[in-house]
Amino acid sequence: MYLRELHLLSERVGRPSAYPFNIPAIRGLDKLSFRSNVTFFTGENGSGKSTLLEAIAYQSGFHTGGGGRNNAYELASSESHLGEAIRLSWLPKTSQGFFLRAESFYSFASHVDEIAREDPDVYRAYGGRSLHERSHGESFLALFENRFNRPGLYLLDEPEAALSPARQLIFLRHIHELQRKSQLIVATHSPILLGYPHAEIYHFHESGIKPIRYEDTETYQITRRFLENRAFYLNELLEEEPEF
Template sequence: MYLHEVMKLTEKIKTPDQYPFNIPAIKSLGTLNFKKNVTFFVGENGSGKSTLLEAIAYQCGFNTAGGGRNNQYELASSEAKLGDYIRLSWMPKINSGFFLRAESFYNFANHIDDLAKEDPSIYHAYGGRSLHEQSHGESFLSLFKNRFGRKGIYLLDEPEAALSPARQLAFLSIIHELQHNAQLIIATHSPILLGYPHADIYSFDQQPIGLIQYEDTDHYQITRRFLENRKRYLKELID
C-alpha cells in the first residue's frame, strides 16, 4: 500500500458553495485514510466518488482523461476541479500506475493507436493489438492483464461499464493478483466487484464519507431483494 491519506485543503477553497465543493460528500470531507490494498468508493451518481477519484489521479500526475503519467493527450472534459484542493500522503511515494475512466476509454484507445504509428511495440502492453480491434470487454481485460502488472497505484472509475457479469468475476481474480504489489482504488456500482474480500468500502451517500459493510450497501441489498422477489418488484414497477 502506497497512498495512506487524502486530505482536503479547506483553507484554500474560496468558493465553498460552488461545484464541486458543494457536493455533500466533498463538503464534509476532511481526511480519508487508506488501510487496505483494495478500496472501493460507492454512492449514487453525483455523490462525488468519481470527482474525488479524478482529483487523486490529478495529484498522482496521471492524465485525468485516462492513462498514466506518460499518456498526454487532450480531452475537454478532463479538468479536475478538486485536484488542487487535496493533499496526498504517501509511504513510500510512487509515480507509476494508471487512471481508468470508462467514459473516455475510446479516446484513450485512439491515443494508443496514434502512438503505435511511431512504435507498434506499444501494443504489447495492451494485449498485442489495437484496443479498437477488441470488444469493449476484451479491451478492458487486456488493459488490466497487461498494463496493470507493474507495481503502482491504479485508480478505476466504474470498470464494470464494459464487463459482463462473467468478466466481472474474472476481474476479481485480476484484482487478487494485482493487490500483491499494487494499490487499487475503485469507484463502482457493481455488487459483484464490491464482493471482493477484505477490501474497504467507503460510502459517499453518508456525510462524512464513512466505511460501510458489503451487506449494508444499497448495491447488495437492492440486487438481493430484486433477485429474491423479482415478480413482486416488476409488478410494483410496471403495473
Template structure:
C-alpha cells in the same frame, strides 16, 4: 499499500458554493484514510466518488482523461479543480500506476493508436492490437491483463462499465493478483466487484463519507431483494 491519506486543504478553496466543492460529500470531507490494498468508493451518480477519484489521479500525475504519467493528450472534459485542493500522504511515494476512466476510454484508445503509428510494439501492452479492434469488454480485459501489474497505484472509475457479469468475476481474480504488489482504489456500482473480500468500502451516500460493510451497501441489498423476489418487484414496477 502506498497512499495512506487524503487531506482536503480548505484554505485553498476560493468558491465553496461552486462545483465540485458544493457536492455534499466533498464539502464535508476533511480527510480520508486508506488501510487496505483494495478500497471501493460506492454511491449514487453525483455523490462525489468519481470527482474525488479524478482528483487523486490528478495529484498522482496521471492524465485525468485516463492513462499513466506518460500518457499526455488533451481532453476538454478533463479537469480536476479539486485536485489542487487536496494533499496526498504517501508511505512510500510511488509514481507508477494507471487511471482508468470508463467514460473516456475511447479517447484513451485513440491516443494509443496515435502513439502506435510510430511504435507499433506498444500494442503488446494492450493485447497485441488496437483497443478499437477489440470489443469494449475485451479491450478492458486486455488493458487489465497486459498494461497493469507493475508496483504502483491503480485508480479505476467504474471498470465494470464494459464487463459482463462473467468478466466481472474474472476481474476479481485480476484484482487479487494486482493487490499483492499494488494499491487499488475503485469507484463502482457493481455488487460483484465490491464483494472482493477484506476490502474497505466507503459509502458516498453518507455525509460525511463513512466505511460500510459489503452486505450493508444498497447495491447488495437491492440486488439481493430483486433476485429473491423478482416477480413481486416486476409486478409493482410494471403494473399500470
C-alpha cells in the same frame, strides 16, 4: 500500500457553493484514510465518488482523462478543481500506476493508436493490437492483463461498465493478483466487485463519506431484494397507470 491519507485543504477550496465543492460528500470531507490494498468507493450517481477519484489521479500525476503519467492527450476533463485542493500522504510515494475511467476509454484507445503509428511496439503493452479492434469488454480485459502488471497505484472508475457478470468474476482474479504488489482504489456500482474480501468500502452519501460493510451497501441490498422478490418489484415498478 502507497497512498495512506487524503486531506482536503480548506484554504484552497474555491467557492463552497460551486461544483465540485457543493457536493454534500465532498463538502463534509476533511481527511480520508486508506488502510487496505483494495478500497472501493460506492454511492449513488452524482455522490462524488468519481470526482474524488479523478482528484486523486490529478495529484498522482496521471492524466485525468485516463492513463498513466506518460500519457498526454487532449480531453475536456484534463483539469481537476478538486485535485488542486487536496493533499496526498504517501508511504512510500509511487509514480507508477494507471487511472482508468470508463467514460473516456475510447479517447484513451485512440491515443494509443496515435502513438503506435510512430512506434508499433506500443501495442505489446495492450495485447499486441489496437484496443479498438476488440469489443469494449475485451479491450478492458486486454488493458488489465497487459498494462496492469507493475507495482503501483491503480485508480479505476466503474471498470464494470464494459464487463459482463462472468467477466467481472475474471476481473476479481486480476484484482487479487494485482493487490499483492499494488494498491487499488475503485469507484463502482457492482455488487460482484464490491464483494472482494478484506477490501475497505467507503459509502458516499449526503451525510458524508463513511466506511460501510458490504452487506449494508445499497448496491448489495437492492440487488439481493430484486433477485429474491423479482415478481413483487416488477409488479410495483411496471404496473399500468390507472385510467381516468
